[in-house]
Each structure stands twice: as C-alpha cells, then as structure tokens.
Amino acid sequence: MAEVLLPRSLVALFPGTPRRLAVEAASVLQLVDALDRTVPGLADRLLTSGPAIREHINVFVDGELAGLDTPLGPESTVHIIPAVSGGAGG
C-alpha cells in the first residue's frame, strides 16, 4: 500500500484524521478517491472541477511533483503539501 502524508492544515479540517495513512491505490486520483471514502469531504479540499489538483496544492510521489494520473506503486510515498504560493496575504 502507498503511504500518504497529509498537511497539518488539511487534517485540521477533519478532526481525528491522522497525518499519515496507508492507502491502496494505483494512481494519485485513486488515492484521493480512497481518502475521500475514509474522510468524506476531503477530495473537495484537494481537487477542483475537471477534476484537477487545486492550484496551490502540490502532490509529490516519491519526491517528484505529480499529477492526478501519476501511477503509484505499493512502496510509493505521497506527500500532499500546500504550496507557498497560497495563503491569506499580509
């Protein structure tokens, strides 16, 4: 199973959700769908219409910037990280 690490600001929206989960998925899109089944509403926070990854969310698979169709292996590590380009301004 792939391992996914979620950012603090995301799990704060879903109290009780751990920062680190093991997920059975063959792609990033499947991983987000699986997360949404475990944590309803989570996909809405990561994806916009299309579907597409939100503009200021970065997903890395084994250290490389990834897209929704990036494949995952059983040993993959996925980091979901809010981009520094986001934020509420000064």
Place this chain on the structure above:
Amino acid sequence: MALGVMLLVGTRKGAFLVESGLERAVWSIRGPLCEGWPVFDVSYDRSVGAILAGTGSPWFGPAVWRSTDLGATWTHSSAGLAYGDDGPRLTRVWNVTAAGGTVYAGVEPAGLFRSADGGQTWEHVAGLRAHPSTPDWQPGNGGLICHTIIADPTDPRHLWVGISAVGVFETRDSGATWATRNRGVRADFLPDPHPEFGQCVHKVAMAAGEPATLYQQNHCGVYRSDDGAATWTEITGQLPSDFGFPIAAHPRDPATAWVVPLNGADKGRFVPQGRPAVWRTRDRGRSWSRLARGLPEHDAYLAVLREAMAVDELEPAGVYIGTSTGQLFGSADEGDTWAPIAEHLPPIASVDAVVVER
C-alpha cells in the same frame, strides 16, 4: 443564559465572534475561527440557530462553514458547490443568506446555490447563469461575484441578487428565470452609461416592512427603488461622494438607512480627507446627516467594504462598521455616537449583528 449581542465578523484571516450584553458597552472577542481561512461573509440562520460563514481558501477552495453552538464547534462543506467538471472553477463563497427555510450562497465566479439542509449540501440555481446576458458579464475589482442575496419575506419564490459588475437581478419563480433590474442606475465607466446590465452594484438593502423599497449603494451613486427594483431613483444628494460599498437599512423604520462614502473609485477608495464618517438618512434618501462623533478625527485612511456594516435589532438600533484596516466600531444610538470595539483585527470583509441567548 442571557440575551446579548453577537457580532459575526469575517476577515481575511478567519472569522471572529465579538460579544457583549444588551448594553453594547463591553465586548469580548473569540477567534480566529474557520482555521484562519479568508471569510467573506458570516450570517445567522435564525430558523435553526446556526452561524454560517462563506469562505474560500487559496489552498483548499470554497466552503460554507457552519456552527450550531454559537461558534464553539464548526463543520464545513462544499458538497454540490460546483459548476460541474465542464464548468468554471468555483473559487470563493461571498455571501450566505438564510431565508424562508432555505440557505443561499452567492459565489465567484458569479452564481447562486441553495441548500435545503441548512448549508450541508448544495444545489446550483442554474437559472441565474442561464440568463442571456451571462456571456457578457464583466468582473468588478473584487472579481465576478454574486455578493448580495435578498429574499422577499412575503414570498419565498421572490429573490433579488446583486452581481459585480453586472447589476441587480430579480426572480419570482424560485430562481428558474431572472430579469435584469438596473433601470435608472448609472454605469459611468461604460460607453453607454445606462445599459440594461453592466452596472456595478455594491450592496442592496431592503427597507423594514416594505419589500418593494430597496436601497442600493452602487459604484456610481446611491439609489432607492419604490417598486421592487423595477426602477431606481438616485438619492446621492449631498453625500460627499457617489462611491462607497455598504448600505444598511433600519430594522423598523423604512425611511432610515446608512452608508459610508469613500473618496472615489479612482482616488484611493478611503474615507474623504482621512476623516471617517457614517451618513444616515431619516427620509428615504432626500437628505443625509454626517455622523462621526467618536470615530477617528483625522489621518484615518480606511475603508468599509460592502459586507462590513451591520445593524442590530435593539431599540435604539446598534450600527457597526468593520474597516479594511482591521478596526471595528460600534454605535448603540443609531449612529449618533461611536466607540471602538476592536482595533487590531485582520482586514475586515464582513460584519453581521444578531441578538442571541448566550
């Protein structure tokens, strides 16, 4: 439990709840709430006692936050709050208004959603974006946003919305069909200053007990309609500027409303001469009085945005303004005198005032 006043404050860095007893003299602040997300509107659903916040996170997108315990705990949802995979990407919720058992959300890019379960799931009111003018809608400085939603208290099928910079629309069939309602309103920034649509409505407020009487602060003047927005009459009169954002109506007197004029659209958009003042009419806009006692007297280059003025329902009515520089001022005497309530909040986008048991 005792009755008190709760100000619902939306800021660039979360929501705040500012509370006092009915004397409205000593205030306490709770926040930031909503995880510090930018909050564009916080309102109160009296039918179920829920606080609703319209938000849009730069990271995590749009959502409506909801608290049924006066802000102690919150949930959030954007279930159904989308134009579909082929539609434009919805970025922010600008207005949340509960009326007649329905909760409405005005969003960016401009459109209207409704919820039959208090804001937990949403349905697109597709009729608004089906209006033939939609391809020609142009954004204002704040974006192409549906920022004003007014429901007729005598007919739940009857609504008005305000979209910048498009104008006012009216529906009488629960949102299935809409008509533009901008006759008499100037659009000085267009070649034709009196188009059917394209006016930059900033805020509309309904007069107490008179659903056909509407007050409008526009990019180009202040207006009143006596016929449910079919026609508008300019009432800018002796106001120092035709430009401002908020307008608020009295909870009982249909002839009383308040505005906060700014120096002008192209002059910096702060209060004239750096001297903040709220202006009040007692005669439906025929005359205006400048109210500034207790507000900063000089060197205060602040603004009050479209959603950032509120009126409570007490007697006399309390009036509240939140500034783009994070100050919150209140008046417990309908604007005659003012006092600071909070001075160092984040930039304030919205203020609402409710009387609640707490």
